[in-house]
Amino acid sequence: MASPLQSLDQNIFSSVQNLVTCGNKVPNSIPSQYAYFQNPTDSTALPGDNIPVIDYSLLISEDHDQQTKVVCELGKACRDWGFFMVKNHGIPEELYEAMFQKCEEFNLMSEDEKQEFKMKKDVMDRIKFGSSNNLSSTRVRFWRDYLKLFLHPDFNSPHKPQGFSETLLEVSTKQREVMKNLLRGVSKSLEVEESYLYNLADMDMGMDFFAMNIYPPCPQPELAVGLSPHTDFGLLIILASNEVAGLQIQQNGVWFNVDVHPNYLMVNLGDHMEILTNGKYKSAVHRATVNSKTTRISMVTLYGAEVNKLVVPAPEFVDDNNPPAYRGMKYGDYFIADQTSTTKGVTSLDLVRI
Numbered sequence: 001m002a003s004p005l006q007s008l009d010q011n012i013f014s015s016v017q018n019l020v021t022c023g024n025k026v027p028n029s030i031p032s033q034y035a036y037f038q039n040p041t042d043s044t045a046l047p048g049d050n051i052p053v054i055d056y057s058l059l060i061s062e063d064h065d066q067q068t069k070v071v072c073e074l075g076k077a078c079r080d081w082g083f084f085m086v087k088n089h090g091i092p093e094e095l096y097e098a099m100f101q102k103c104e105e106f107n108l109m110s111e112d113e114k115q116e117f118k119m120k121k122d123v124m125d126r127i128k129f130g131s132s133n134n135l136s137s138t139r140v141r142f143w144r145d146y147l148k149l150f151l152h153p154d155f156n157s158p159h160k161p162q163g164f165s166e167t168l169l170e171v172s173t174k175q176r177e178v179m180k181n182l183l184r185g186v187s188k189s190l191e192v193e194e195s196y197l198y199n200l201a202d203m204d205m206g207m208d209f210f211a212m213n214i215y216p217p218c219p220q221p222e223l224a225v226g227l228s229p230h231t232d233f234g235l236l237i238i239l240a241s242n243e244v245a246g247l248q249i250q251q252n253g254v255w256f257n258v259d260v261h262p263n264y265l266m267v268n269l270g271d272h273m274e275i276l277t278n279g280k281y282k283s284a285v286h287r288a289t290v291n292s293k294t295t296r297i298s299m300v301t302l303y304g305a306e307v308n309k310l311v312v313p314a315p316e317f318v319d320d321n322n323p324p325a326y327r328g329m330k331y332g333d334y335f336i337a338d339q340t341s342t343t344k345g346v347t348s349l350d351l352v353r354i
């Protein structure tokens, strides 16, 4: 008789959730397609106590001195980490709780119901449910299911579970305001006019791309990864997670755990911030680990340019000492390359680096 591992190996699972719930019992080992047998990932990381925390309420306050101080902290976070946490952002905690509840309900829908949302045509599909896909050369599958949506300029959402779409619209509308104010702060920290980055990327028509990531409990978390090290496309990425740790961020080649704080948002700079600032601010390398106990859910929104916008280093950051370090590429083309490349390493920036 086939061992449990073999029999799992022979199946192509449509989702990790399906894999862990099949037979109503979590398997005690993971199928080989998910395991880094040859080169187990070293998920160890240092405590992230030094990760910068930005007080959003001060960033938007009328008090000029307070604001200047926070803009300065923001600039330092962008230079040193390309990553920071945001507190006092004003979006009610209950709204995120309601959204995570809807994410869980989505995850617990039957496999058939979820398959209705799987990719039909290509990565430009407005709604995509899927699992695992690791296009990079290792091909080891990620211990992750996802729902990817285009939220802006047109809003797309699955029509079930009930209330998912309405709650997501409310969260994303509020989060877009936070994104705008953070970008104002980042612009100021670069000593350009506060609407500079937003206007440059034509973000009134910008593409907001959303990913709900589900990481079910994993029987062998030391062998699997949720998401391997990568950078994100976009200017600014806002991430909210349920109260389960798993995100790690790299600074100068060293990994740090991002602790979970109730009602903090996590923000990383994306590839297009690096391109626009000609490398002054860096796109942060990060990854997601998995655990054996609890399902982790993260909601990530990647805020980017209008799809036809050619993104190049902005003139303000180019001079004789700093020649352009990236060639121009249309935002939409970069997105497609990022989502489909089978040769991508850690970052798609290699596509445009001069």
Ligand SMILES: O=C(O)CCC(=O)C(=O)O
Pocket: 211, 213, 227, 232, 239, 241, 246, 247, 248, 286, 287, 288, 297, 298, 300
């Ligand atoms: O789940 C996380 O913490 C990371 C998610 C992420 O990096 C992504 O979706 O790009």
Ligand SMILES: [Fe+2]
Pocket: 230, 231, 232, 286
């Ligand atoms: Fe990411």
